[in-house]
Amino acid sequence: MILMAVQVIPQEELAVSSGGGMFAGMGDFVGWLVNYWWAWLLLLVLIILVGVLYYMYKLLEDERRQRDDVVYLRYRNLMKSCEDNAKSSWLREYWNPMSLFLLPLVVIGWILIPFIKKEASARIRNIDGDFVGWYMGHTFCDDGVYALMYYTKKSWFFFKIPKIILLPSMVSVSTFDESGKEHIKYIDVEPYRINSYNGDHDLNIKDVLKRGQYYYFPVFVTKDHKPINLSATMVNDLQKYTGYEIIENLVSDYSKSMRSAVQINADVRKEQLKDEKPKDADGDE
Numbered sequence: 551m552i553l554m555a556v557q558v559i560p561q562e563e564l565a566v567s568s569g570g571g572m573f574a575g576m577g578d579f580v581g582w583l584v585n586y587w588w589a590w591l592l593l594l595v596l597i598i599l600v601g602v603l604y605y606m607y608k609l610l611e612d613e614r615r616q617r618d619d620v621v622y623l624r625y626r627n628l629m630k631s632c633e634d635n636a637k638s639s640w641l642r643e644y645w646n647p648m649s650l651f652l653l654p655l656v657v658i659g660w661i662l663i664p665f666i667k668k669e670a671s672a673r674i675r676n677i678d679g680d681f682v683g684w685y686m687g688h689t690f691c692d693d694g695v696y697a698l699m700y701y702t703k704k705s706w707f708f709f710k711i712p713k714i715i716l717l718p719s720m721v722s723v724s725t726f727d728e729s730g731k732e733h734i735k736y737i738d739v740e741p742y743r744i745n746s747y748n749g750d751h752d753l754n755i756k757d758v759l760k761r762g763q764y765y766y767f768p769v770f771v772t773k774d775h776k777p778i779n780l781s782a783t784m785v786n787d788l789q790k791y792t793g794y795e796i797i798e799n800l801v802s803d804y805s806k807s808m809r810s811a812v813q814i815n816a817d818v819r820k821e822q823l824k825d826e827k828p829k830d831a832d833g834d835e
Contacts, residue, residue, distance in 0.1 A: 597658070625764045628689070628714060632699035636687030640749030643667035665708055672749030674700050677756060677771060685749060686712055694719050696741060698751065715758060715766040717741035739770055 616623040649666030652659030672685035683700035691697055696717040701710040723735045743752045755768035756777060771777050 594658075594661075621764070625714070628691075628697055629699060629712060631689040632687035632697060632714065634687075635689045636685075636699075637749060640672040640685050642670040644670055662707070667708070672745075672751060674698070674751040674753065676753055676758075682753065682758060683713065685751065686710065691716075698742075713766055714764070715768060717753070717755075717768055721770060741768070741770075 612626075616626055644667060645664065646666050646668040648668075649663045652663050652666070655662075669684050674682040674685060676682055683702045686699040686701055688696065688698050696719070697714055698717060699712050699714050701712050704710050719739065719741060721737050721739055723737060725733050725735060727733065740754050742754065744750070745752075753768065754771060756771050757769040758766050759769055760766050769777065
C-alpha cells in the first residue's frame with residue numbers, strides 16, 4: 551500500500567497572505583506602535599519636559615522685565631486685575647468637533663484634541679455692529695476708566711493674544727475761538743452697553759486705535775453718532791493711564807546728561823575753542 555502525504559493550507563491564511571491592502575498596512579502600523587510603546591512614551595516625556603522648561607524660562611524673563619520696566623509692570627498689573635474681575639458667566643468655551651482632524655497626528659494630536667475649543671464667550675462689537683473681539687476680563691481704574699481686555703486671534707491654536715482698551719466715561723475736547731484762545735470742553739460719553747444676560751459689549755466707538763506699545767484707545771462718537779476728535783488729548787491720556795511719562799523723562803534726562811558730558815569733556819571743549827576767533831580788548835580782530 552502506498553501512502554500519499556497531502557498538505558492542507560487553511561483558507562483563512564490564504565486570504566490574509568493574498569490580500570489585506572490598506573487594512574494590512576494599518577495593522578502593521580498599529581503593531582509597530584504597540585511594539586515600540588516605550589519610544590512614544592519617551593518622546594511624550596521629552597515634549598512635556600521641553601514645554602515645562604520653556605514655560606519656566608518665559609516666566610523668569612517676564613519677572614525680570616517687570617522689575618526693569620515700570621511701564622510693563624503697570625501693564626501686567628492691569629492685565630491681572632482684568633483677569634481677577636472677569637465674570638465667569640461671560641467666559642464660555644466648548645470642545646470643537648473640528649479638532650478631530652488631529653487624529654492622524656499619533657500621540658501628540660490625540661493629546662491636543664480635548665484642548666481645541668470653540669469660543670462662545672461674550673462678544674465685543676463697535677457701534678456699527680462689527681465684531682471687535684472676545685471678552686477676557688475687565689476692571690475699573692481709580693480714575694473711572696473702564697479697562698476691557700479681549701482678544702481677536704490665537705497663536706498655536708490655543709494661546710490667546712490679549713489686548714486692553716481703555717474706555718473713559720468723560721473726554722475733553724480742545725477748541726479755539728477767533729482770538730486763538732483755547733477752550734476745553736468736557737463731554738460725557740456712554741462708552742459701552744452690556745447685555746446682562748450674555749455679557750455682550752456694544753461699544754459706543756467707531757474704531758480701535760493702538761497708541762504706544764501696549765494699550766488700545768477708542769475712536770469715540772457722540773450720542774448723535776458724530777466722531778469726537780481726541781488727537782489733542784490722546785497723548786496726555788496715554789501718559790496719564792500708562793505711565794509713559796516715565797519713559798519720556800528718562801529720555802529727557804539721558805539727553806541732558808549727554809549734553810553735559812559733551813560740555814565737560816576737555817577734548818571736545820578744546821575743539822570748540824579752536825573755532826572761536828580771538829578778539830582784542832577793544833573788540834577789534
